Amino acid sequence: MRKSLNILLVEDDMIEIMKFNRTISKLACHHNIIEAKNGEEALDILYNNESLPDLILLDLNMPKINGLEFLSIIRNNNQLKYIPTVILTSSNDHKDVADCHQLGIAGYLVKPLKFSDYSESIKTVLDYWCFNEFVQA
Amino acid sequence: MMHQKEQLLQKLKYQNEQLNDYAHLVSHDLKSSLRSLSALLSWVKEDCIEKIGEESVGNLNLMEAKIEKMDQFLEDIINYSEIGATSLKITTIDLNKKVSKIIDSLHIPQNIKVVVKGNLPVLNADARRLRQVFQNLISNAVNFNDKENGLIEIGVEEAEDLFTFSLKDNGQGIPQEYHEKIFNNFTTLGYHEKSTGMGLSIAKRVLDLYGGEIWVESEVSKGSIFYFTIPKKHHQ
Numbered sequence: 001m002r003k004s005l006n007i008l009l010v011e012d013d014m015i016e017i018m019k020f021n022r023t024i025s026k027l028a029c030h031h032n033i034i035e036a037k038n039g040e041e042a043l044d045i046l047y048n049n050e051s052l053p054d055l056i057l058l059d060l061n062m063p064k065i066n067g068l069e070f071l072s073i074i075r076n077n078n079q080l081k082y083i084p085t086v087i088l089t090s091s092n093d094h095k096d097v098a099d100c101h102q103l104g105i106a107g108y109l110v111k112p113l114k115f116s117d118y119s120e121s122i123k124t125v126l127d128y129w130c131f132n133e134f135v136q137a
Numbered sequence: 138m139m140h141q142k143e144q145l146l147q148k149l150k151y152q153n154e155q156l157n158d159y160a161h162l163v164s165h166d167l168k169s170s171l172r173s174l175s176a177l178l179s180w181v182k183e184d185c186i187e188k189i190g191e192e193s194v195g196n197l198n199l200m201e202a203k204i205e206k207m208d209q210f211l212e213d214i215i216n217y218s219e220i221g222a223t224s225l226k227i228t229t230i231d232l233n234k235k236v237s238k239i240i241d242s243l244h245i246p247q248n249i250k251v252v253v254k255g256n257l258p259v260l261n262a263d264a265r266r267l268r269q270v271f272q273n274l275i276s277n278a279v280n281f282n283d284k285e286n287g288l289i290e291i292g293v294e295e296a297e298d299l300f301t302f303s304l305k306d307n308g309q310g311i312p313q314e315y316h317e318k319i320f321n322n323f324t325t326l327g328y329h330e331k332s333t334g335m336g337l338s339i340a341k342r343v344l345d346l347y348g349g350e351i352w353v354e355s356e357v358s359k360g361s362i363f364y365f366t367i368p369k370k371h372h373q
Binding site: 022027 | 167173175177204208
């Protein structure tokens with residue numbers, strides 16, 4: 001059964017957020033999006049909310065706590081470590097890819113240049129997670 | 138005297154690394170700005186396509202193409218600056234499989250054939266770096282081929298201590314005066330939408346790492362043969 005998702009989007013760039021919202025506004029399935037501007041804000045949201053998101057979409061390049069630091073913190077937290085996390089980044093740096101996989105991720109997406117390609121990849125990722133069963137926190 | 142030389146070398150090495158890091162960082166930042174520009178542009182186009190005239194739509198398309206080209210430029214700069222900055226990951230590579238995989242991944246038009254002549258060797262090398270060499274040479278040969286039936290032949294000759302690979306095409310050929318210049322950064326001889334002039338310098342830099350060489354023999358309008366060598370025992 002296709003479900004609508006609770007998604008935590010961790011992204012600092014305003015236009016990237018606009019791109020994401022514009023993409024999901026055109027999807028058939030309605031998802032609930034929580035936005036965080038950096039790792040610190042995202043952690044606040046995770047620590048203070050009773051219900052955890054189904055999926056985290058994580059940018060790597062961010063001020064304060066960056067994506068890798070954030071990932072390492074949640075992977076070492078017993079409550080948070082089951083939340084599937086997909087990296088959304090502009091860097092295909094091999095060290096970043098290796099580091100993320102080492103820490104544990106559910107996907108690594110390099111944002112394509114063209115908005116239409118970007119939309120298509122976000123849609124594919126969300127379509128996949130719509131059909132998944134999650135560990136309920 | 139010796140001491141001074143060493144110090145100077147150290148300093149140069151350090152500065153080179155700094156420069157590479159800098160190129161890497163700047164390119165990444167510029168790339169994300171470009172990504173934003175590209176999205177905004179596509180929205181403006183989407184929203185206005187019926188309200189603005191044909192000429193303006195044409196200009197927006199040109200802007201899109203320019204952004205794509207600049208993105209490719211930055212990607213190439215990142216690739217170039219990464220060579221030598223990160224250590225080589227050596228694995229055993231069957232070049233027959235590797236090269237046919239590279240050929241499959243390129244968008245090769247129907248009228249151009251890429252054939253591998255004979256059996257390619259198995260090498261111990263860094264797969265990504267090696268791919269850059271073959272990919273850049275093959276896509277150059279494809280992109281700049283002007284013949285009705287393009288033919289690109291990949292071959293190899295084995296000597297005691299090295300392999301000499303060759304990539305022969307029946308394309309436009311390269312005038313003698315450019316035979317060395319083409320391996321410099323940002324040198325491109327013809328116009329192609331995807332060409333940034335970095336392909337051959339990336340290939341050369343990778344081969345430098347292996348102690349290999351690259352050169353070209355060519356006759357204008359008949360075609361070119363690119364040769365490159367990879368020593369069997371490299372310094373790494």
